[in-house]
Amino acid sequence: MADRTIMIVDDNPDTQYILGLALETSGYRVESFLNGTDALARAKQGGIDLVVSDILMPDMDGFELCWEIKSNEKTKNIPFVFYTAYYKGRSDERFAMNLGAQKFICKPADPDEFVGTIRQVIQDCEKGIITSQDCAYRDIDTFLKDYVHRLKGSIEKNILGMDTDSRAENDSGDREAVSEAAPLRQEEHAGSANPGIDMRSYEDVIITTLSSSRGGFTTNRLAKTTGISRTTIIKYLSVLKERKIVDFVNIGPSKLWFSTKKSGP
Numbered sequence: 021m022a023d024r025t026i027m028i029v030d031d032n033p034d035t036q037y038i039l040g041l042a043l044e045t046s047g048y049r050v051e052s053f054l055n056g057t058d059a060l061a062r063a064k065q066g067g068i069d070l071v072v073s074d075i076l077m078p079d080m081d082g083f084e085l086c087w088e089i090k091s092n093e094k095t096k097n098i099p100f101v102f103y104t105a106y107y108k109g110r111s112d113e114r115f116a117m118n119l120g121a122q123k124f125i126c127k128p129a130d131p132d133e134f135v136g137t138i139r140q141v142i143q144d145c146e147k148g149i150i151t152s153q154d155c156a157y158r159d160i161d162t163f164l165k166d167y168v169h170r171l172k173g174s175i176e177k178n179i180l181g182m183d184t185d186s187r188a189e190n191d192s193g194d195r196e197a198v199s200e201a202a203p204l205r206q207e208e209h210a211g212s213a214n215p216g217i218d219m220r221s222y223e224d225v226i227i228t229t230l231s232s233s234r235g236g237f238t239t240n241r242l243a244k245t246t247g248i249s250r251t252t253i254i255k256y257l258s259v260l261k262e263r264k265i266v267d268f269v270n271i272g273p274s275k276l277w278f279s280t281k282k283s284g285p
Contacts, residue, residue, distance in 0.1 A: 051068070055077050055080055064094060075104040086120060100120065101121065101123040239253050257277060265280060
């Protein structure tokens with residue numbers, strides 16, 4: 021197992037440190053990244069033997085990172101392990117496995133048990149016990165349809181205080197997926213190997229979040245709640261304000277954003 025290089029992708033430096041220390045102590049090389057965008061660029065360079073990724077991260081989250089890796093001929097055979105504290109439902113796990121992941125681990129895990137699981141995944145892949153799984157989502161549109169649905173569900177759980185640890189409830193109460201994925205903005209992503217989420221999908225998530233709030237959101241809280249970067253949040257808030265879908269009130273040096281069309285009664 022020596023000389024294997026494991027990539028850790030997590031926006032929490034403490035998690036990076038704990039997992040990195042455990043893996044390095046066991047003889048692995050470790051490369052750590054704070055977001056999926058940088059991790060994907062590194063994976064395409066080669067030399068990565070396994071990816072361990074959180075899900076809820078800025079810029080590019082773990083779901084999108086897994087889809088990108090498993091949809092690329094150069095990287096699709098890299099074993100992928102999710103390590104998450106937020107997405108814990110069985111439907112989340114099914115979605116992850118459909119993306120082509122080899123393992124789905126819920127935080128927190130005992131460091132020794134975690135290393136043992138990683139070692140077993142690598143051994144099983146090398147022996148052919150676990151084979152590279154094809155991603156069930158062959159194109160960006162089908163991926164986006166289920167991805168946005170899952171992202172909106174996670175936002176509702178965060179805002180409404182639903183029990184994210186109730187795996188049975190999540191499994192039985194899984195909502196119907198969004199029926200039609202928004203088209204990509206080709207002029208924005210032309211020539212890019214990482215098209216990401218299109219504009220209308222970002223708008224949908226932001227509007228859903230603001231509509232669920234009674235008191236509004238600052239841009240920092242919006243970014244933390246949705247997992248979308250603050251820079252991107254600001255960009256789309258400006259677009260939505262021009263269309264009179266959102267507005268804001270000044271609170272000292274900050275702005276408190278709210279939807280002009282509240283959901284519900």
